[in-house]
Amino acid sequence: MNRAQQKLTTREKLFDSAIILFNKQGIKQTKIIDIAQHANVSTGTFYVHFKSKEEIISSIYYEEFNRFMFTKIKSINQNELNLRTYLLKIGVLELKFADEKVGVEITTVAFESNLKTNMTIIGNHSKKRSFSHEIKKTIDRSTSLDSEYKTVVFKEFETIIRGIMMTWCFNNGKENIVDFGTALLNRYLINIK
Known part of the structure; x- marks a missing residue:
């Protein structure tokens, strides 16, 4: 090695x-x-x-999350799915990472740490979430959306996922993030083909 x-x-x-x-x-x-x-x-x-526990937590949510998502994204056959189904699968995977892989306490501290960092290094969060770029590319390749709407769909999707995770954190993980999140994603994605 x-x-x-x-x-x-x-x-x-x-x-x-x-x-x-x-x-x-x-x-x-x-x-x-x-x-x-x-x-x-x-x-x-x-x-x-x-440098610290906070840095390893932040890195878990960037490096480990990216690795997890890239592996999962590769296993999804995008050619057989419409955009709605693809985004639902991706969203559920993100929620499962929070719930099953790291838990509510790590997710909460990661949000806090990453928000603080992003206040001093603007755009840091978007740069470090490299798997999100794959989601954006898939949305951009979609023929079911008008070109000007593609960026809106990506931003809305990312915002909904972060919002679901934040709500879960504020409720100290008392509700099932995957069930709650899947229901919200289904409502949001209803008009995307």
């Missing part, structure tokens, strides 16, 4: 360990040394990759 692969493997181990420990113990109760030990690396190695 070369150095780049080894670095990526270490980051993934740190991501997985952080997610497990944050969900088991809570973010405040989890120490950086706990994450490093769980990942079988030194604390120094943690700091080579991340």
Whole structure:
């Protein structure tokens, strides 16, 4: 394994360990040394990759989320789906990542951290959510929408997904995000073919 692969493997181990420990113990109760030990690396190695718990949480929601979504997007046969069905599948996958992969506490802290960063580095969020560019390309290739409406559909779709996640966070995960989100997405996507 070369150095780049080894670095990526270490980051993934740190991501997985952080997610497990944050969900088991809570973010405040989890120490950086706990994450490093769980990942079988030194604390120094943690700091080579991340400056803080907040940075690993933000990275989980950019790097790990991008990796998850790109893998899932590749498995969807877009040629057999209309745009409405494609967007519904993508939206549900995003909600499942929040619910099944990381949980409400990590999602909430990621929102807070990413909003703060975006206030100082405007556009940071959009640049780091690289899988969203694939969604935009699919919408742009759609022949069922007028060209000027394609950008609106993309922005609305992204806004609805973020809104569903924020509502879930504000309710401390008390409702099923996938059920709640699927119902809202179905209502929004009803007129898209």
